[in-house]
Amino acid sequence: MSDADAGTYVEAGEFRRDTNYITTRITADGRDGYPVEPGRYRLVAARACPWANRTLIVRRLLGLEPVLSLGLCGPTHDKLSWTFDLDPGEVDPVLGIHRLRDAYLARFPDYPRGITVPAVVDIPTGQVVTNDYAQITLDFSTEWTAYHRPGAPQLYPEPLRDHIDEINAEVFREVNNGVYRCGFAGAQDAYDAAYTRLFAALDRLTERLSTQRYLVGDTITEADVRLFTTLARFDPVYHGHFKTNRSKLSEMPVLWAYARDLFQTPGFGDTIDFGQIKEHYYVVHRDINPTGIIPAGPDLSNWLTPHHREELGGRPFGDGTPPPPPLPAEQVPAIP
Template identity: 65%
Template sequence: MTATDSDAGAFQREPVGLDERITADGSSAWPVEAGRYRLVVARACPWANRSVIVRRLLGLEGAISMGIAGPLHDERSWHFHDDPDNRDPVLGIEWLGEAYRKADPDFDAGITVPAMVEVASGKVASNGFQQLTLDFSTQWTAFHREGAPDLYPEEHRAEIDEVMASIYEDVNNGVYRCGFATTQDAYEEAYRALFARLDALSERLATRRFLVGDTITEADVRLWVTLVRFDAVYHGHFKCNRQKLTEMPVLWAYSRDLFQTPGFGDTIDFAKIKQHYYGVHDTVNPSGVVPLGPDNSGWLTPHGREELGGRPFGDGTPPGPPLEAERVPPLA
């Protein structure tokens, strides 16, 4: 979550520094190969959460192992402070920045998650979060589980791309543009764009269960990772406070529908999400105090979205339970 502050006080996200692809056809320096890479994520980060969900829905756990950085970091980078000896058990590193500097000793851009790290060399192959999950769907097909859903169906890609572009600009990145704005004008512009887009998405989802077609696609994954964090951090911490998610009936029902779908809610750890945002963003929350709320029990209440039809996994099937080492605590 690196960024620069423009002269106008608007938050501007820095481009990722190692935006390479891992491909099946030899068109990049990094080939698709089972066991070659470790996906490093953090439970707190929405961009990383996208990769966790897609990896799980497609059944790539056997081909791509996963390391989980803790929720706290400082200028040294994300830290594996939840692992024994504060080190990733496969990569043997204490700070994710070590893998970035193995790839480039002079690396000075943002050290971000998700990151695909080559296990043998310890080098980051890619931190290109925008393309990574699409490549999970299109480049790693040889390792998809039986019954894996098509999250990026070719016949809907143009529409999915269009929907995702607006969600990224106004919602995914929009909450950050609210939270890190340093002038009133910049904040208000981002705030208005955010809620205008949420209103439009509410209207779109009022009569359809999913964003594109009648199945879950990449577009739903990308919207949901922001919505699931909305009341816990964005509403208060980032001043996105026109309404809570629980006060937007369509989006709240849509979010609960996905939360209760295997592969979504079972990737969420609200305690670590709050610990990260309130504990790391000291310019926004100088005290570092982490709030106790909100009450998360509503995520498991009936949503009624089945009445809209749709087939969550299309012709596929739900994923099995998470790996033991990757399970999150039950809702408190």
């Protein structure tokens, strides 16, 4: 990617994320004009992106693969759009487009915001339905229940929703977005403040997870999915690239064990492609890494070491069961 094609990410002062997304929802009753229908929609994601990674995990855990197809963009993109670089001819075989931007413009010809993943596209019209990543996974859990696999876990159980929402709000504000607040800070004081906030939040999470296996209750929930995708990227990219370097994840024993526990749980680690993750951040963010050089390290084999979190109890899938192995076309490279 040339510098001319790259976007700009560092902001003067503090980084502020645009959180205005397409809020149309796909629901069981179709109240927004898009009813849940098997085969009608295509989830467009990228393994590099932590926000999209959530949808890959939840789709796997709930067993929605037979009813919701998956289009995967490549790990890099230019300032215009994510692109389907991994497909033959660099064209998505179902949507027939090279740029995800085309699906956005098909519905909103003057779409003024960034072209983001994940996005759900209506296959018959080729139009984007939603890119509201936080709502997409909640709707997978609550609106697509007729198509959940037998044994699908309860990721957003009604009795715990208020608690999950509370944890999710803090994790988004301080951790998911906190690493970006560090990485995209354009002034020393903004970076210093972001760094302090991030590690204060990680310390609070350490305290919480030192006595319980999962964030809310004794099973995996939506809250764990949202924290995991940031932790999985911490040592490969955030620690160096985003300067979140008080300590590596692997030097924070509680969070490191928690992350490995999830990584080794079917549906989590089998959605992670560390190669694509590193390529995305180090190549796309040329205003942070002008050379585009991708670091060789770190050693990732330690993700497979024992974590001993089962000693805290808990049942990963509650009364449910693990998902089956990924579809052959959706497998990720094994850790060397």
